[in-house]
Amino acid sequence: MTDANRATGLNQRTWSRGGLHLRDVTFDAPFDHFDGGAALPGAASASSAAPASIEVFARIIATETDSTKPHLVFLQGGPGVEAPRPITPVGRSTWLARALEDFQVVMLDQRGTGRSSPIGSVSGRITGLDGVGDDPTDIAEALSRYRADAIVEDAEVLRQGLGIDTWSLLGQSFGGFTALRYVSAHSESLNEVYFTGGLPAIGTDPATVYATTWEGMKDKSEQYYRAFPGDRDKLARLVDLAETGGGIALPGGARATTERIRLLGHFLGASDGPEKLHYLLDLDPASAAFRHDLAAALPFSGRNPLYAVVHESCWADGGVTNWAARRAMPADVSADPTLLAGEHAGPESLTEDPELAPFAEVGQLVAARDWPRLYDADALRAADVRGAAAVYFEDAYVPPEYSLATADLLEGVKSWVTNEYEHNGLRADGYRVLDRLIGLARE
Incomplete structure (x- = not known):
């Protein structure tokens, strides 16, 4: 393994296994990307109740050492769950196998999970929130910085640090909610966006x-x-x-x-x-x-x-x-x-x-x-991003009627409504699901 690229603010280590070339990246991101926002009553200010920054981790997976393929960011379901760890050799029926045909895949541990300053409890005390203290109001205020909006800003710090002009997204379940926020806030950073069971309702209780x-x-x-x-x-x-x-x-x-x-x-x-x-x-x-x-x-x-x-x-x-x-x-x-x-x-x-x-x-x-609001309907309508969304007709978690209403706002995103799969379609038959979405987007 080698250290590299510290001058860009990224700490990178490369390694290989089972035909994959992997690059582990850690970087510091602002804890609060939004200058505090509306605090809970009784909470200390963001500057006094939280660290200035947190460490975030991502793993970039490629089939070639210095791949020139574009990047696809995988946004995991959850919230609160880290990105998958690749198992080698990569199964031929998996979404990762299909993604690696066209992309380098960025597995981002969303803040508070995996190796991105993970939050938990040990011996009865909450861990992973250094500097916040033990007051429940301050902890709740800090956890308000762990939604999709902050995850998107962390990804933007990584994209800029890597010197990537634009990249693509694959969002599964909650990861699709995060991808939609990305389109809403930073569509200029995106080439393609794919949703699997992850188009949320907008402006709905x-x-x-x-x-x-x-x-x-x-x-x-x-x-x-x-x-x-x-x-x-x-x-x-x-x-x-x-x-x-x-x-x-x-x-x-x-x-x-x-x-x-x-x-x-x-x-x-x-x-x-x-x-x-x-x-x-x-x-x-x-x-x-x-x-x-x-x-x-x-x-x-x-x-x-x-x-x-x-x-x-x-x-x-x-x-x-x-x-x-x-x-x-x-x-x-x-x-x-x-x-x-x-x-x-x-x-x-x-x-x-x-x-x-x-x-x-x-x-x-x-x-x-x-x-606060997560999505801007006007920004979604104006976004010049192509993609596709798998909408599962019998989805237990993300009702299809809301997904289709949201899809109508995304002119460049085509919907595939299917009863072939449940919410876990990407895990159950990932190669076919992602291949179908890529084909739809690029028709």
């Missing part, structure tokens, strides 16, 4: 979106029980067990109460999920295997705390979220815990897991924040 996803999850729950008729009774017994014992005890001191058990419905948003859920419910609830597997299956955990704490804020194109998914829960779902949830975050995930408990008060403050 998140509770309205979640009301739609609840209806979708009701349908997916009933479809699941028709495929696995005995599993409704199994899940009802789990709920009874949770209700009588104050929650099912999990390894590490966590508990799973009724609403956390309901979150097992997130399996139903992926093509291979129903079988995974069935095999979990097939285990004896009293066994250690079941307790460990249940803990691993719950979507909000201490591994990626930002996923739970700022999850709803990614939908907030202005306004206050105030636990929008819980506010939007239909009465029939509330009355029947066998009707499962998807990515419907609630405050219990922050109180029933010891690793997330330090974020409980912070999460309430984040939910009460009045967020």
